[in-house]
Amino acid sequence: MKEFEQFKKIIQEKKSFILTTHVNPDADAIGAELALYYLLERNGKNVRIINHSPTPYYLEFLDHDNVIEQYSSDKHDEVIVNSDVHIFLDLNQLNRVVKMENVFRSNYKIKICIDHHQDPENFADLLIDDIQYTSTGEIIYDFIKFSRLTAIDNKVALCIYAAIMTDTGSFRFERTNSKTHLIAAELLKYDLEPREVYNQIYEQAPISxxxxxxxxxxxxxxxxxxxxxxxxxxxxxxxxxxxxxxxxxxxxxxxxxxxxxxxxxxxxxxxxxxxxxxxxxxxxxxxxxxxxxxxxxxxxxxxxxxxxxxxxxxxxxxxxxxxxxxx
Ligand SMILES: [Mn+2]
Missing domain, CATH: 3.10.310.30 (Diaminopimelate Epimerase; Chain A, domain 1)
Known part of the structure; x- marks a missing residue:
């Protein structure tokens, strides 16, 4: 895939990266961000995840290294402006980052959009947007395999599994196919329990x-x-x-x-x-x-x-x- 080739080249050439995702992030948003974070970090890159919304309580277990930051203009605008690459995950309209939209629009930095929704806005220098994918997490999985920039390990496997599980409605929505299950099968070789992941995400409701x-x-x-x-x-x-x-x-x-x-x-x-x-x-x-x-x-x-x-x-x-x- 020529977009993957370009993405890999940008990673190899640039030093600092900001990752972000849409307002009210779901498990695909958070899981894809963290999996890509680990890839970049292990390649010696300076990388921050800065999101508009806080991580929902039922997804905090994915971020056990506590690396996700919630955006504030005072704290982050300078960091964003001074970084080389801005990567947008699980969104394809820039207004989905709400309060952060302005700082991203007003600065020319390399923008990469990685997503699986229809009708992308034309804001990115590199667009990896394919509606055949079940999830953004699955795109990151394919990129890891393609680029060989990191190995899958327990942490990355958990993030990608959570992303795919939730965006397929627990492996039942239309785009779920044999490839989805083959990826899940590969991820289950690592230290994760499907029952446990489901419980963390779907079975933490307050009695109210x-x-x-x-x-x-x-x-x-x-x-x-x-x-x-x-x-x-x-x-x-x-x-x-x-x-x-x-x-x-x-x-x-x-x-x-x-x-x-x-x-x-x-x-x-x-x-x-x-x-x-x-x-x-x-x-x-x-x-x-x-x-x-x-x-x-x-x-x-x-x-x-x-x-x-x-x-x-x-x-x-x-x-x-x-x-x-x-x-
Ligand atoms: Mn998604």
Whole structure:
């Protein structure tokens, strides 16, 4: 791959590197950053990982050397400006680094973008962006094999395994193929337990979240056609369980995980309106459905927010609209 060749050359020629990733990083973002960090460090490079957001508590185990820094303008702008290469992982739009966007845009340094999403913004000098990959971690794995700049070891194996496991939905999403499993098989030769990695990432929920899920499941309803499942979360539920908005990540999946259901919808009451999360399967466009209410997103996963509106007055309208998509 000619991009890998160019990337290797830049690593060999330059001295100092800044790695960063998107706001609210996931395991692919953190895992890919750390795996590349170790490669660069072992080649005698001066390397820092500086992220906009703090590392979520359930991913801290990946960073056991504690090398990831959270961005502050005072502390980091000078370091960023004085480094040779800026590497952006698991993002392909520069605004995904939020407060750091300005300092990166306003300085001319070699920019490298390594990602697996669609429609990259043209901001990088070197773009390694391939949607065939399950994850950015898998790209780093291939680069390690190609470049031979480092060996896989326990630390690197754990980071790449966590990246691939989470971005494939634990080896079940569409891009999961025999290559994905062959890489996983190789990584399992090192000191990592799949059960343990899964537990660290997915089984650390506070009880408030589980209580909120219980309430939400109690409201689960099927539409007339039986093809739409939906549920509700009110501000009262949030207050009484002590949960918060980010705790509902993944809840909408339960609306869809039923026989014959093609669209799942989660209604979530906000202090000043409400939001809806849509999930769909097959050829049904969740993004088109969301756009009918001013929202958008991916083909199978989308959302919309309505302010100064009462969800109770919208439920029938939203379900009737969704029925047209499954008719
Ligand atoms: Mn990713």
């Amino acid at each position: 979240r589980q209580k909120l899920l219980g309430r939400a499941l109690n409201t689960l309803t099927l539409s007339r056609s039986g093809k739409i499942g939906y549920m509700l979360i009110t501000q009262k539920d949030i207050k009484e369980t002590g949960a918060n908005e980010s705790d509902v990540d993944g809840f909408v999946g339960y609306c869809l995980a039923m026989k014959d259901v093609k669209i799942g919808i989660l209604f979530y009451e906000l202090p000043n309106g409400f939001k809806m999360s849509f999930r769909s399967i097959g050829n049904i466009s969740a993004s088109k459905l969301a756009s009918e209410f001013g929202g958008g997103g991916h083909f199978h996963a989308s959302g919309a927010r309505l302010y100064d509106a009462d969800y109770q007055q919208y439920i029938i309208k939203v379900i009737d609209t969704a029925e047209k998509y499954v008719a």
